[in-house]
Amino acid sequence: PAQSTIHYLIRVRTTGALNLFLRAWDREAFQQAVVREQIAEGLYFGIMLAMLIYNLFVYFGVHEISYLYYSVFLVFFFFMQLAVNGMGYQYLWSAWPGFSDYGVPVFTYSAVFSALLFTRSFINTPRLLPRLNRLIDVLLVLAAAGLLFLLVRYLLGAYVIVVLSNIAAVISIAAVIIISIVALFRNSRAARFYLIGWAGLLCGVLVTVFRNTGLLPAFFFSDYSLHIGSIALVMLLSLGLIDTINQMRRKLQSYSTDLEQQVSERTADLNSSLNEVRSLKRQQDGDYYLTSLLIRPLNTYAQGSEKVHVQSLLRQYKKFQFRDRESDLGGDVCIAQEIMLCEKKYTVFLNGDAMGKSMQGAGGALVLGSVFTAIIERARIGEVRRQSPERWLKNAFIELDHVFQCFDGSMLVSVVMGLLEENTGFLCLINAEHPATVLFRSDKASFLGVEHTYTKLGSGIRHGNIQIYTTNLKPGDVIILGSDGRDDLRMQSDDASSHPESLNEQTIDRIDESQPWINHDETLFLRVVEEARGDLDSIEQLLRRTGEITDDLSLMRIAYDEPAAKQETIRSEQVKSHDEAYYQRYRELFERAKEHGSKRDYDTAIDLLKQAERVMPENLNVLKSLARVLFHTKNYGAAGEYAWRTLERSPAENDFLYMDSYCRRKSGDLNGAIESGERLR
Incomplete structure (x- = not known):
């Protein structure tokens, strides 16, 4: 009835938390209030769901772990709100009514756990706040323990579990706010959004508590303060993540700009260095070219002999180009010249290999060629022309060694050098750690003088022990000299x-x-x-x-009387077809002289040999026999004369070289004895 008062008694019994607001509505007002509430709830959960989907998409795009933690937090916070306002039971788990008592604490603990993980990742507490990071670890353990307590819910009861979950949430929010404040003082840009967001949620919680206790009247803001605070939290945390991404992009852009600038500067430096290297390369090639021009005149042969023919091949390993001119450079050198010694014509030759690469080797070759050319020029004038070939070759070798010893071992040269007399084919050689000389005779190749090899020039040779290798070349013989490139x-x-x-x-x-x-x-x-x-x-x-x-290659070919080889064969045939009686006379006298010589009848033997000499004046056997018989009779003057004539025909006869030296000493010609002795030594 109108103007009457009706009293209702309501008893409420629950095992969990319950928001119970009693208000009398008329039908129309109640329907309008329900519509407004459903619209507000729809907007709220729509915004939460949209933010969840957005952050998940961002995570799958950038693979930043903070977005994953935040998305997990949104999921649990979303379901926690559904459990708090009853919509979860109404639409999702109505078939499990018992879950309504424990849905709120389950989602609360899960939301707290994921929020703490997000805080640690978003603010980077392990690096920025290592001490407060330990607090987060403790809270994570407590949140995990709270979830375990749900397994023993029959011992604690739903009410206690809900209270404990609320306490855990409040402590965690307070801890997060404290961490945000400290991080803000540490100039953390992300802490600003974090602090404002959690402070907004805390304000919403406080307004809700004040409204429930009657300290604040019921109106729109007080009714939906928790919704507004949670939306503010979600929006601000999303903005914080976006700001973090933007900050990273700005840093990347800055790094990219700096990198481009550094690349430009580095490119400019490299171009400058490259230009400098090219300039140095041009200068180096110029030095190479000038050095090659200096060495080139040394690798020549003055061809003037009809019996001795010299060819050379030089392939230096270092190739270069200077001003469109291609050239090469190395340490090999080939020299051949003609000189007169003791009024006989000799071809002097040298093949050398200076140790070292490029300029060092070329420097050694330049020194070797210059000094040896000077020694050859000096042999064309003065008293040097009277020296024996062995003496001259030994002195030239010693002089070259002295020159390279001045470099204290920093410039060593292997060399083979020698003399070839054009009339007799007498050859003398000396080798300083150079590949052995090759003799090519009758289509067969063999090494010459391998037992007479000394250490490189500049290494300190014992000059008193130097011996010259000597032999006689035959017409048609060829000797090949070459560096170790072969x-x-x-x-x-x-x-x-x-x-x-x-x-x-x-x-x-x-x-x-x-x-x-x-x-x-x-x-x-x-x-x-x-x-x-x-x-x-x-x-x-x-x-x-x-x-x-793999190295410089130099070869020298020295042929002795090559065209005369056939002439020698023809001449031998002519000798065989000589007047048989005339030749028989020579053989008879020579055999009779040998017979008397064996009986020590030297006078008769000498007389018979001189008769044989008149028959064949240049026969080498007759000259040798006369020298030996006269030496036995101690007629040193005559013996020395025949020994000398033997050496003129065959200079490599060392026995007669010793005999000549001995006879000269006995005859009082000490200078001649010394000269012959030096040739023998």
């Missing part, structure tokens, strides 16, 4: 197997090896010379076919 070939198994004529046991053992190897068989060059028949161009081609040349 032996230092980089071999491949397929290269060696394709040239079986270049193999021996040493190389066959290495055919199966896949790695390149340097040839160590010096006899390989002998087989190459034989196959090339002593021709330099063919030798070079065969060497390149056999392996890769």
Whole structure:
């Protein structure tokens, strides 16, 4: 009835938290209030769901772990709100009514746990706030323990569990706010959004508490303060994440700009360095070119002999280009000149290899060539022309060694040098740690003078022990000199197997090896010379076919009386067809002289030999026999004369060189004795 008062008694019994507001509504007002509430709840949960989906998409795009923690937090916070206002039970878990008592604490603890993980990642507390990071670890343990307490809910009761979850939430919010404040003082840009967001949520919680206790009247803001605070939290945390991403982008842009600037500066520096290197390279190539111009005149041969023919091949390993001019540079040198010694014409030759690469080797070659050329020029004037070939060669070798000793071991040179007399084919050689000289005779190649080898020039040779190797070349003989580039070939198994004529046991053992190897068989060059028949161009081609040349290559070919080889054969035939009676007379006198000599009838033997000399004046056997018989009779003057005539015909006869020296000493010609002794030594 109108103007009456009705009293209602309501008893409420619950095991959990319950918001109970009693208000009398008329039907129309109640319907309007329900519509407004549903619209507000729809907007609220729509915003929360939209932010959740947005952050998940961002996480899958950038793979930043903070977005994952934040998305997990939004999920649990979303379901916690559904559990608090009853919409979760109404729409989601109505079939499990018992879950309504524990849904709020489950989602509360889960939201707290994920919020703490998000805080640690977002503010980077391990690096920025290591001490407060330990507080987060403690709270994480407590949140995990709260979830475990739900398993023993029958011991504690739903009410206690809800209270404990609320306490955990309040403590965690307070801890997060404290961490945000400290981080803000540490100039953390992310802490600003974090502090404002959690402060907004805390304000919403406080307004709700005040409204529930009657300290604040019920109106829109007080009714939806928790919704407004949580939306503010979600929005501000999302803005904080966006700001973090933008900050990272700005840093990346700054780094990119700085990197571009650094790349530009580095490119400019590299271009400057490259230009400087090119300038230095041009200067270096200029130095190379000038040095090659200085060395080039030294590698020449003044051809003037009809019997001695010299050819050379020089392939320096260092190739370069200077002002469109291609050239090469190295430490090899080939020199051949003609000089007169003791009124006989000699071809003096030298093949050297200065140690070191490029400029160092070229410097050694320049010194070697210049000094040796000066020694040759000095031999064309003055008393030097009266020296014996052995004496001159030994003195030249000693002088070269003295020059290179001045460099204190920093410049060493291997060399082979010698003299070849054009009339008799007398050859004298000296070798300073250079590849052995090759004699090519009758289509066979062999080494010459391998037992007379000394250390490199500049290494300190004992000059008193130097011996000269001597021999006589026959018409048609060819000697080949070469640097170690002829032996230092980089071999491949397929290269060696394709040239079986270049193999021996040493190389066959290495055919199966896949790695390149340097040839160590010096006899390989002998087989190459034989196959090339002593021709330099063919030798070079065969060497390149056999392996890769890894060093300077220089070759010298010295042929003695090559065109006269056939003439010698013809002359021998003419001698055989000489007047038989005339030749028989010579043989009869020579055999009778040998018979009387064996009986020590030296006077008769001398008389018979002189008769044989008149028959064949230049016969070498007669000259040798006369020298020996006269030496036995102590007729040193005559014996020395015949010994000297023997040496003129065959300069390599060391026995008669000793006899000449001895006879000169006995005859009082001490200077002549010393000269012959020096030649022998």
